[in-house]
Amino acid sequence: MTSAQVDAYLRRLGIDRPRRPTSEVLRELHLRHLRTVPFENLSIHLGEEIALDETRLLDKVTGARRGGFCYELNGAFGMLLTDLGYEVELLAGRVYDDEGRLGIPYDHLALRVRTADGDTWLADVGFGAHSHYPLVYAERGDQEDPGGRFQVVEAGPDPAGVRGGDASGAGDLEVLRDGKAQYRLETRARVLGDFAAGVWWHSTSPLSHFTRSLVCSRVTEDGGRITLSGRKLKTTAADGTRETREPATDEEVLEVYRECFGIELSCVPTVRNPDLKD
Structure with missing residues (x-):
């Protein structure tokens, strides 16, 4: 990343360039990213190519002020952290x-x-509802x-029905939320x-939940x-209370994207595989 790209990224997050890559700064960057860069799969339904290219990922996040799914969000965030002095490794996981x-x-x-203070x-x-x-x-x-309530624990053998991967699960980790396994993580750097x-499968396969739903x-x-799930807007407060409404017109949907997520669209996305929609 160039210095200008780093500055543009940090401006979107609303944070000044940190002096040192510490754990405290990482926590703030992580939370600000979740608040300002949405988890979204709109490109799949708008017919936009998703490319794992540094320039294009950064242009999407900082130039177009869009979000993305895990490959894009954690890919771009990893680039930012690396340029800020953190030691970053990409890990592959499989979701339950x-x-x-x-x-x-x-x-x-x-x-x-x-981090600079020795923590890992x-x-x-890029997982949607997850740790802040x-x-x-x-x-x-x-x-x-x-x-x-989260846990990162040593993984046991893979459960029945696994698609691919090492059946022994040797060396893998499991990430749990409130006692339920979210995903299994390899420890080898990628x-x-x-x-x-993975990008190709999730953006094209009718079996992928990303091609069957808008989020x-x-x-x-x-x-x-x-x-915003399709045309249904759900707001959940920190205390768990929920409010749901459905914008009546395309113009109102576009306003929600603009006002709630900072995303400017020229048309409302429609689900790519509507017959298989969850």
Whole structure:
């Protein structure tokens, strides 16, 4: 990244360039990213190519002021952290579905981040509803977070029904939220290009939930979450109270994207695989 790109990224997050890559700064960057750069899959339904290219990822986040899904969000965030002096490694994960089955290899991208003060964290700004702050990588007990109670634990053998991957699960980690496994994480460092097959599958396959549904979501300033699922707007406060409404017109939907997520669109996205919509 150039100095101008770093500055543009930090301006979007609303934070000055930090003096040192510390754990405290990482926590602030992580939370600000979740508040300002939405988790969204609009490109899939707008017919936009998703490319794991540094320039294009940064242009999308800082130039177009868009968001993305895990490969884009954690890919771009990892570039920013690296240029700020953090030691960053990309980790591949597989996400559990509602039946407890693991997804495809390179199903998810997360970050292992080492700081100037000697700490190692699991950072993830690309999983939707997840931890607001990075998790302590080596901690195997409960980690309390505004997003829930998290654990990073040693993984056992893969459950039945796994699609791909090492069936032994040797060396893998499991990330749990409120006692439920969210995804299984390999500990071997990867490069961004390794995730190209995952991007292709999730953006084209009728079996991918990303091609069957529209989502745009971010953490709110009070610690809650606001999500536009298709045309349904859901707002959840930090205390768990929820409010749901459905904009009546396309113009109102575009206004929600603009006012709630900072995304300017010329047309309302429509679901790519409507017959298979969840």
